[in-house]
Amino acid sequence: MAESSSTAARPASETGTQLVKRGLAEMLKGGVIMDVVDPDQARIAEDAGAVAVMALERVPSDIRRDGGVARMSDPEMIEGIQAVCTIPVMAKARIGHFVEAQILEALGVDYVDESEVLTPADEAHHIDKWAFTVPFVCGATNLGEALRRISEGACMIRSKGEAGTGNVVEAVRHLRSILGDIRKVTQADGPELFEWAKRLQAPLPLVQEIHETGKLPVPLFCAGGLATPADAALAMQLGAESVFVGSGIFKSDNPSLRAKAIVEATTHFNDPAILAKVSRGLGAAIPGLEIGKLETTYADRGW
Amino acid sequence: MAVGLLALQGAIGPHADALRALGATPVEVRTPDQLAAVDALIIPGGESTTMSKLLDTSGLAQPLRDRLADGLPTFGTCAGMIVLARTVLDGRADQNSYDGIDVTVRRNAFGRQVDSFEADLAIDGLDTPFHAVFIRAPFVEEVGEGVEVLASVDGHPVLCRQGRVMVSAFHPELTGDLRLHEQFLQLADMA
Numbered sequence: 001m002a003e004s005s006s007t008a009a010r011p012a013s014e015t016g017t018q019l020v021k022r023g024l025a026e027m028l029k030g031g032v033i034m035d036v037v038d039p040d041q042a043r044i045a046e047d048a049g050a051v052a053v054m055a056l057e058r059v060p061s062d063i064r065r066d067g068g069v070a071r072m073s074d075p076e077m078i079e080g081i082q083a084v085c086t087i088p089v090m091a092k093a094r095i096g097h098f099v100e101a102q103i104l105e106a107l108g109v110d111y112v113d114e115s116e117v118l119t120p121a122d123e124a125h126h127i128d129k130w131a132f133t134v135p136f137v138c139g140a141t142n143l144g145e146a147l148r149r150i151s152e153g154a155c156m157i158r159s160k161g162e163a164g165t166g167n168v169v170e171a172v173r174h175l176r177s178i179l180g181d182i183r184k185v186t187q188a189d190g191p192e193l194f195e196w197a198k199r200l201q202a203p204l205p206l207v208q209e210i211h212e213t214g215k216l217p218v219p220l221f222c223a224g225g226l227a228t229p230a231d232a233a234l235a236m237q238l239g240a241e242s243v244f245v246g247s248g249i250f251k252s253d254n255p256s257l258r259a260k261a262i263v264e265a266t267t268h269f270n271d272p273a274i275l276a277k278v279s280r281g282l283g284a285a286i287p288g289l290e291i292g293k294l295e296t297t298y299a300d301r302g303w
Numbered sequence: 304m305a306v307g308l309l310a311l312q313g314a315i316g317p318h319a320d321a322l323r324a325l326g327a328t329p330v331e332v333r334t335p336d337q338l339a340a341v342d343a344l345i346i347p348g349g350e351s352t353t354m355s356k357l358l359d360t361s362g363l364a365q366p367l368r369d370r371l372a373d374g375l376p377t378f379g380t381c382a383g384m385i386v387l388a389r390t391v392l393d394g395r396a397d398q399n400s401y402d403g404i405d406v407t408v409r410r411n412a413f414g415r416q417v418d419s420f421e422a423d424l425a426i427d428g429l430d431t432p433f434h435a436v437f438i439r440a441p442f443v444e445e446v447g448e449g450v451e452v453l454a455s456v457d458g459h460p461v462l463c464r465q466g467r468v469m470v471s472a473f474h475p476e477l478t479g480d481l482r483l484h485e486q487f488l489q490l491a492d493m494a
Contacts, residue, residue: 012422012423013420013421013422014420014421014422015417015418015419015420016417017421019421019436019477019478020416020419020420020421020436020438023314023419023436023438023474023477024416024419024438024439026313026314026316026317026348026477027313027314027348027349027350027381027382027438027439028349028350029312029313029314029315029316029349030310030311030312030313030315030349031312031313031349031350031353046352046395048356049352049353049356049357049360050353051312051349051350051353052350086352086393086394086395086410086411087350087352087353088350088416088439105417108415108417109415109416110415110416110417110439111416133417134416134417135416260356260360263353263356263357264357264360264361266312267311267312267333267357267361268333268361271333
């Protein structure tokens, strides 16, 4: 060839496309994303094999205990975590707070979580996520909510569960609701799809796409209340493609050991012999809360 | 034709789809027994530090080294390229090297996610450009004797081949273009 490819200039390229944004979510599949509040925890998470960390000032169980308004973390704290991590760093913005998201994008975080764990900034509108180069993950409790977030530009959906409780029951409810309705939509006929779109309050083209493909157009991860390797494997067997673990790791007796065990359980989620091996001797898990006794359920935030 | 797909973590599904579209049968590999049963292997994109840990904890580290030394045809994309490289820069101190191909790779070389990009790439041996997706991608800093460089970005190799090992910094599994998977199956005498 006249021109060696090794000396070729950079071809015309495009950043912030849906392919690039959803692509990173693809790369995080089969992994564990861990909440961390400082560089030491970030190191423990990366050492344990986390695929990404979520940088935040307080884990959800502390937000729940302390009350008050929960906001985006201090940029200095996020940069401190970026400085010690080689894996992707995510951070949370309040629902509807597009300026917090702009700041997180300027910091170079790898994913923004528009999160119900923080106190919402807007009671009607979520962030226009198409306007950003950085990709977004959003929570959902049901298929309609997931599709509304995708129509706003979210490139990853996580079932919400109930963060900071150490109780997996809401995560299971939300995953089953999303995946159960997907299965029903695949069986619907043409006129029924119109009715599904109305019932889900979701765009018809997305409902039709799910009817064709049998899955969400973006990866579906699970979050909110996971505390044990068995919880992670349960989410994966139900059909989640990765798991977020927040308070469940660093509010347990032995975070490093538990984090490693949850990473292994997420990979070998279908192998009970390995699950039995990694579940041994982890010390006490986060104590956990009953959902009926909560003052605030974060999962109700979002519209 | 059973092609192994290292299924510890990462973008496993899209590679499986590409293999099926070419008439090959993808076989997920998570244990030493599963690795022993395959005649070729794809190491997908994902998080290379996570894969490195899981290769250790799953008992696959030594068996993979042995198979690579025996000439197992292997295709590594993105994180898979990092796993297969002789030397990794900007990795973790405890990140294993599997020495499948004589290249030095820099992790996250193109920057963070906001710098991730897609572009049409000229590839030696292909008539038309290949639409390539780079996600927090690595590139090759140095190649050893006998390594063919098939494509580059900004002068940095992003697609290389040595013997029966192919590595790409980008994700051919995400764009539906099967040409590189097809080349790999030919390399593995499976096409």
